[in-house]
Amino acid sequence: MLKPLEVTEPTNFKEAFSFSFATLRGICCLLLFGVAANANAAGPPASIAEFLDLNCTGCHDASTHEGGLDLDSLTLTLEDPDNFHLWQRVFDRVGTGEMPPDEDLDQEETTPFLASLHQRLKATDSARIASEGRVSARRLTRSQYERNVCELLAIDIPLRDFLPEESYTRIFDTVSKSQQVSDHSMAAYLQAADAALEASFNRLLTETEPLNVRLDWNQLRRDEERTDREPEGRPQHQDIVSWSTRKNFYGRMPATSVPTTGRYRVRMRVRSVHPPDAGRVWCSVQSGVCNATASTMYWVGSFEATGETSEYELEAWIREGHMLRVVPNDRGLRQVPVPMIDDPAGTVEPLGMPGVSIKWIEIRRVEADRADVQRALLGDLELRRIATDVSEDDQHEPQRFEIESKNPEQDLRNTVESFAQRAFRRPVTQAELRPTIEFALKRLQDEGSMLDALRAAYRTILCSPQFLYFEEAPGVLDDYALANRLSHFLWGIGPDEELRQWAAAGRLSDPAELRRQTDRLLDDSRSKIFVEEFTDQWLMLHEINSTTPDSKLYPEYDDVLHHTLPMETYAFVHGLIEHDLPVRNIVDSDFTFLNSRLARHYDIEWPGGMGMQRVKLGPLSRRGGIITHASVLKVTANGTTTSPIIRGVWMLERVMGEHIPPPPANVSAVEPDIRGATSIRDQIDKHKSLDSCAACHVKIDPPGFALESYDVIGGWRERYRAVSSGKGKKWVDGMPVDPSHEFASGESFDSIEGLKQIVSSRPEQLARALATHLATYSTGAAPTFADRETLDAIVAATESTNYGVRSLIHEVIQSSLFQQK
Structure with missing residues (x-):
């Protein structure tokens, strides 16, 4: 029985691509063609065998065996998945001109070879899909x-x-x-x-x-005889104040401990104290035991306190016995020295340090309606x-x-x-x-x-x-299976009553009704699940917590900024879908979504207001497009340094739709020098001078080096940061960043803007890449050889909308890719 024709990829992205890779000419061919199938099986037909004999077997026959490959023994046993993948790679490499290396083939030779092989590959894959379906269990x-x-x-x-x-x-x-x-x-x-x-x-x-309790300032304030990291009370204002400081667990409030584990809604009445020039103090709310015996803290949410008293509401799952901790959590604020924070009440306030005033906190257990x-x-x-x-x-x-x-x-x-x-x-x-x-x-x-x-x-x-x-049975999905697939795609849950009714009537598969239901699901607030879960996996944002930026090299990074980063990308993707904006916005756009904290991180003037807002970007913003969001720049870095290899592979696979194979095991990693003595470009140039690395670096390096203009936390940089050897200074300017490069096509650029111009000029490629990701996520299987023409049709159908993202979702759902198992 044939198996799904997919290429296994590494599960740990950073491990797999933390070093450069490629193949020697012989190893390239070995990876291209794989191990020959059973020599006793039937050989390829004359049209294919003749092409191989003329162009390939001079290096890969029984005697030369270059790269460990003997093409004389190559068979066309396409029912074997490994053999199928071998021939698919032959087709792709010859079709793109990558093989044979250093030789331009005559189209009169190539065209019949590719046509003959294409026919056989498509027929075999189509037969497998008809028999088993594209998707296994x-x-x-x-x-x-x-x-x-x-x-x-x-x-x-x-x-x-x-x-x-x-x-x-x-x-x-x-x-x-x-x-x-x-x-x-x-x-x-x-x-x-x-x-x-x-x-x-x-x-x-x-x-x-x-449980439903309201705790006033008098119940929340600290015992002045034993301060124990709790906010101080201000009887004259009838509030408590939590100051900006780095003392562990400061801002905790034992009175907020919850009696049972569950989901709680937390409301609080707050205002800023001594805010900076921006007029607001960003604060975090966390829950935990708040002592060293159980030091893990759990994120509840954040808010920006202003000079006006306001009420905020947050909701979170809180464990039994955990209390709330509310504290200004912005590394850009002046902070009270740790030794002073437990001084008698009234000592800190005359210093003018920023803080947050809390009048009361209300905690309500959120229970299901009986x-x-x-x-x-x-x-x-x-x-x-x-x-x-x-x-x-x-x-x-x-x-x-x-x-x-x-x-x-x-x-x-x-x-x-x-x-x-x-x-x-x-x-x-x-x-x-x-x-x-x-x-x-x-x-x-x-x-x-x-x-x-x-x-x-x-x-x-x-x-x-x-x-x-x-x-799901092989062939066209019935209306119930279609409803199930559609609902899990766009809402992440089973069909609602309306979808079930259309399925029961046998009408959901009608193209017009399916389009109407797709719009209904996308316009519903529950589509937030699709936006966030698809975006998390497509752009690798689920790795946002996997690294912690080095506090010496990046002291400005804080929890509020950390939890804001994905919010920009979620809002951006939602905007692309809601307004059917062209797919090129993934690479370059004249807008993004920011709050005041992220605007400060990007050095963009904040237009005013609260929360996430759509912000128009100027030509000198150095932002625009998902590829320069701090969220994706953080997940493609390791917390201390950046790697053009990791970011280049991310760009190729996630945005441009080009798969890069795993590196050979014998290629050592490139380890950036955090002391700043050697540039990453020098190290990679030396690394890729090896024949085993050069071929893939031709693709990886251009986007990877363009993104070097952004540091580990997505900030703009002209120079790398290096660890300081002196006392008192955490980091110093290192070597200058050089983002220039050129593609194998000869297109060159000097900056990230140049890269954006080149890549965004290829909207069909971007649309095909996104359509492939949408089809894979929604159906449970990546498109295979027989699906290529369907992908072409999906992309062509969205040309009239400039390859709008919502249009791409519609065309994927309307396609046989989505409507068949």
Whole structure:
């Protein structure tokens, strides 16, 4: 049986590309052609064999065997995936003129060779797709699992924390090829299901009101006899003040400790104290134990306090016993020396240091509505309270409930069937539901409780293949499978009622209705899930927390800036989709989305206002386009230095759609000199002088060096920062940055603006790359050889909109790539 024709990529991007790579001419050919298939199999037809004989076997026959390759033994056994990939590489390298090296072939020789090989490759791949489908068994990702379970049970808890981390193949965690399910992961699914059911049934059977407290300044302020890192009170203002300082855990408030783990909504009334010239003090809100015994702090959110008293609201999952910490968290502010921060109240304020005033904090436990939970678990059935012998004065005895039913067995059947249809995202047959029903009936007979029987049935359903996996048969998807794929693509969750209705009517696959539903989903606020999860994986933003910038080299980097970086990119991608803006904006644009903190980081004049705003960029801003967002510049650096290789490969694969193979194992890494004695360009020039490195550097180096104008945290630079050897100074200017380079085509540039002009002049390439990523993410498999003409059609169909991003999404969804397994 044929397997999906995909090339395995390294899962750790930075490890795989932390050094330069390429191939010797012989190794190039080895990677190009691979290991010859069984010599006893039929050889290639005359038209192909003659071309190889004339142009290739002089170096790669049985006697010369250059690069370890004997083309005399090459077969055309395309049913073998490895052999197929071998010939696909032959086709691509000859078609682009990369092979044979240092030789221009006559089109009269090349055209019939490529046509003959193309016909055979497409026919074989098309036959595989017709038989097996493009996508092998594909399951819900752990974030999709969490959303689906929480919607089914009308709760909101972080179930993904129970499940193993996802693997990434072809950039995305939705790709079926890497979605393995082991005994360990199945145990994790059971644990997650149990936690979800526990939360849902507890809410159903509990009538207590959730926590809702307001703590005024007097309850929040520190004990002046034992300050213990808490904000100081100001009786004359009836508030507390948290000052800007670097003292660990300063700004903590023990009175805010929550009694139980859960989701909380935090409201606070605040204003700035002694703000800088910008008029605002950026503050962070975190939760934690706030001492060295459990030092991990969890991000709740941030806000910008101004001279006007304002109320802010944040929501987060907070663990039992954790308290809130509110503190100015902007490295651009003057800070109170650590030894002074616990001095008597009133000591710091005359110094004019920035701080934040807090009048009160309100903490409310966010609980699911009991009526919603009851409908989710019981449908139309009602609960009745069971009388107990316990005294009414005993407040510690929980209330007991049971389902009101005159026909428990039939009601159990109906309720389980209704739940299964929602869970499986399609109608279910009695035959496939029979084992679950019988299991639930047995539990009812043994325990005598419908609640226990339903819970057991739901646990079985939430761990069943019909729930965990996308059920798609080879060929064109039926309307239910299409609804499921569409909804998970754009909302990351199963279809809503309207989609289910169109699927039931068999009308969703109508092109006009499918287009209308696509627009409806994109215009809904729930499409934020698609924007963020697709962007995180496409641009590698899920790595944003994997490195911490060196505090000596980049002392201006703080938590507020860190959490702002992805917000710019999310807002930008959303804007591209909402307004169907041309795909070239990914490379260059005259706008972006900023808040005042990020504007200061970019040295862009802030137009005023609060929060993220669309900002017009001037010609000298050195910004515009996703490729110069600080978010992507940070994830393509290691916290201390930048690498043109890492950024070059990122640009080629994520933006330009050119796959770069993993480096040979015998090529050593390029380690930038943080002392500034040797430039990265000098090191790479020496590195790529090796024949084994030169071929790939021709592609990698141009975009990689252009992006060297941006440092580890995405700031503009003319010179590299180097570690200072003197006392008191954390870093010094190192060698100058040289962003100039040229492409193999001969197009040269001197700056990032020059690179942008060259790349943005190729909108078809950018559109094809994005369409490929969208198809891979949405379907669970990367396009293969037989899909190439479909991709061409997708790109051509969006030319009239200047390759608008929303248009590309529409055309992907309308294509056979999306509508077939």
